[in-house]
Amino acid sequence: MKCIYCMIDKPASKFIKREHVIPQCFGVFPNDNLVLHKTVCDDCNQYFGDNIELYMGRDSFEGFARVKFGIKPKKQLKSRRRIKNKINQGEHKGVIVTEEKVGEDGQIKIQKVPQVGFFSGIEQEYFYFEMGQIPTKDNLISKGFLLKNEIVWIIGDENEYKLLVKELEEKGIPLKNDVALTKDDTNGLSVLVESSITIDRTIMRGLCKIALNYLASQVSNQFVLSENFDPVRNFIRYGNGKSDDFLIVNQPPILHEDQFLEKFGAKVTRGHLIVLSWAKNALISKLSLFNELTYKINLCSGYKGIWMPIKFGHHFDLDKKEVTKLLSVSKALLI
Numbered sequence: 001m002k003c004i005y006c007m008i009d010k011p012a013s014k015f016i017k018r019e020h021v022i023p024q025c026f027g028v029f030p031n032d033n034l035v036l037h038k039t040v041c042d043d044c045n046q047y048f049g050d051n052i053e054l055y056m057g058r059d060s061f062e063g064f065a066r067v068k069f070g071i072k073p074k075k076q077l078k079s080r081r082r083i084k085n086k087i088n089q090g091e092h093k094g095v096i097v098t099e100e101k102v103g104e105d106g107q108i109k110i111q112k113v114p115q116v117g118f119f120s121g122i123e124q125e126y127f128y129f130e131m132g133q134i135p136t137k138d139n140l141i142s143k144g145f146l147l148k149n150e151i152v153w154i155i156g157d158e159n160e161y162k163l164l165v166k167e168l169e170e171k172g173i174p175l176k177n178d179v180a181l182t183k184d185d186t187n188g189l190s191v192l193v194e195s196s197i198t199i200d201r202t203i204m205r206g207l208c209k210i211a212l213n214y215l216a217s218q219v220s221n222q223f224v225l226s227e228n229f230d231p232v233r234n235f236i237r238y239g240n241g242k243s244d245d246f247l248i249v250n251q252p253p254i255l256h257e258d259q260f261l262e263k264f265g266a267k268v269t270r271g272h273l274i275v276l277s278w279a280k281n282a283l284i285s286k287l288s289l290f291n292e293l294t295y296k297i298n299l300c301s302g303y304k305g306i307w308m309p310i311k312f313g314h315h316f317d318l319d320k321k322e323v324t325k326l327l328s329v330s331k332a333l334l335i
């Protein structure tokens with residue numbers, strides 16, 4: 001048995017874990033037939049879980065979207081690099097928050113993360129830095145922050161406060177009396193939150209993995225093992241190569257009806273869509289998780305070998321927890 005990612009021959013005892021085409025952090029589908037057996041070795045499965053899926057589920061645009069669907073992560077990451085949510089208005093402007101869950105009123109509940117706020121003399125407003133990411137005193141001063149005559153805000157509970165004070169001291173920022181501790185809430189208040197989300201190589205590799213997994217599930221392991229897929233395989237497993245060669249973000253929606261209905265603010269599906277098809281001698285997948293952003297993934301360009309018809313599509317319905325095959329994907333790929 002050969003793993004489709006590391007390409008190493010291993011005994012069956014190294015292929016115990018199942019590989020889900022779409023990671024389970026994006027929903028569990030009880031009768032899901034899109035699970036790979038004896039395809040991805042346990043080492044690769046573990047590697048992906050620890051190094052890619054952890055961040056896809058909690059620190060990506062889709063990780064953010066899953067909160068809206070009530071798929072709450074077991075545990076949030078302590079610090080996220082890819083998603084930054086900031087309150088956009090009012091006296092809490094600039095405060096960094098994390099999304100918790102959707103409340104009964106349909107609004108996303110937020111919580112402040114432990115952080116420290118400094119006043120910028122240039123912008124004339126506060127900027128906040130998360131615990132573990134506080135710049136040094138010199139760095140702050142060189143960027144125009146006023147440390148002497150302005151209040152430094154420390155946001156955190158008692159324990160976090162101690163840790164933040166320690167970090168401030170380490171960064172050369174001594175605390176005097178003009179420090180304000182706050183854990184006052186925006187409870188019940190509705191605030192506008194601005195999110196900035198970075199799709200980095202880790203997330204891109206995870207998205208490409210979904211597409212290559214999908215190809216294996218629809219055609220065969222043998223097909224995926226061909227050298228046509230070495231570049232994308234090495235990008236996914238080892239991070240080699242240029243991400244632009246494999247993934248393009250924000251393509252038009254996969255379904256035509258979607259595009260039509262979107263004008264009226266409605267969406268056909270609450271779920272994930274994936275399609276796979278040839279475009280001349282390239283094999284292209286389009287993927288949309290939570291029907292939000294659409295990605296175009298290039299699994300191979302310049303295919304060499306025996307040609308076979310490939311035209312597949314699946315819909316993962318998050319409401320019904322069902323996976324269904326799309327009957328027609330003929331118009332689906334707008335390449």
Ligand SMILES: [Zn+2]
Nearest residue numbers: 003006041044
């Ligand atoms: Zn492997």
